[in-house]
Amino acid sequence: MTAAVSAALEALYTAFADAPRPTVIPHSPLKQLDTAPLLTKPLRALTDEDLSDYHFGVFNTITEDSFAYFLPRLVELTHDETSVLCTELIYQKVAQDGWQHWPMPRREAFQSYLDAVVASFAEEAQWDTADRVCGLGSLLDDLPERLNILLQDTAAACANLLTLHENDGGNSFWDKRSAGYTRYVAWLHSDAVFQRVLEIYSTRQ
Incomplete structure (x- = not known):
C-alpha cells in the first residue's frame, strides 16, 4: 500500500469515528451469523474471518444500521494480501449505501481515499x-x-x-x-x- 493510501485510510477512520459501535446486529433468522466478535472486539482487531459473513450479508440478510461503523475496517482489509474478503463486493456495498450522499466529512474522506487508490x-x-x-x-x-x-x-x-x-x-x-x-x-x-x-x-x- 502506498503512503497516500495509508494516510487516506487513517482519515477514513477519523471521518467515521462518530459511528456508534453496534450493540446488536439484526439479521435474518434463516442465516447464521456469529455476532460476538463484531460486538466485542476493537474495530481494528476485527479479522477478515470475523467480517466475512457480514460483508456478504449487509444490506441483504443483515440490516445496514452498522455499516458505517465497520466500513473503515472493511476497506482497510481490502489492502491486506492475505484477506479473503472481496474488494469488489465491499466497494459495491459502499455504492449501495449511496456514499455520494453521506455527510460531507465522510464523503470527502472517502473521495480522498478513492483518489489515492487510483494514483497508486x-x-x-x-x-x-x-x-x-x-x-x-x-x-x-x-x-x-x-x-x-x-x-x-x-x-x-x-x-x-x-x-x-x-x-x-x-x-x-x-x-x-x-x-x-x-x-x-x-x-x-x-x-x-x-x-x-x-x-x-x-x-x-
Whole structure:
C-alpha cells in the first residue's frame, strides 16, 4: 500500500469515528451469523474471518444500521494480501449505501481515499488490480478517464495495465449490462490502450 493510501485510510477512520459501535446486529433468522466478535472486539482487531459473513450479508440478510461503523475496517482489509474478503463486493456495498450522499466529512474522506487508490496504480504493482478496478466501476462514473494514469511510463503502471489487459474485463462481479462496464471495456479496447500494451510487450522481448 502506498503512503497516500495509508494516510487516506487513517482519515477514513477519523471521518467515521462518530459511528456508534453496534450493540446488536439484526439479521435474518434463516442465516447464521456469529455476532460476538463484531460486538466485542476493537474495530481494528476485527479479522477478515470475523467480517466475512457480514460483508456478504449487509444490506441483504443483515440490516445496514452498522455499516458505517465497520466500513473503515472493511476497506482497510481490502489492502491486506492475505484477506479473503472481496474488494469488489465491499466497494459495491459502499455504492449501495449511496456514499455520494453521506455527510460531507465522510464523503470527502472517502473521495480522498478513492483518489489515492487510483494514483497508486502508477506507483505500485498490485496483486488485485482487476478486482479493485471492478469495484471502482461501481463508485466512479469517470473511471475510464481516471485509468489513463496507467498509460504512464512507470513500472507499476505497465504491470497493472497488463493485468487489466489480460483479465479483459472478466471479473465476475461486473454487471455486464451496466453503463459502467460498457465504458470500461470501451477504454480497455481503445486504440490508446492497445498501443500502450504493444509498447510494453515490445520492450520485454
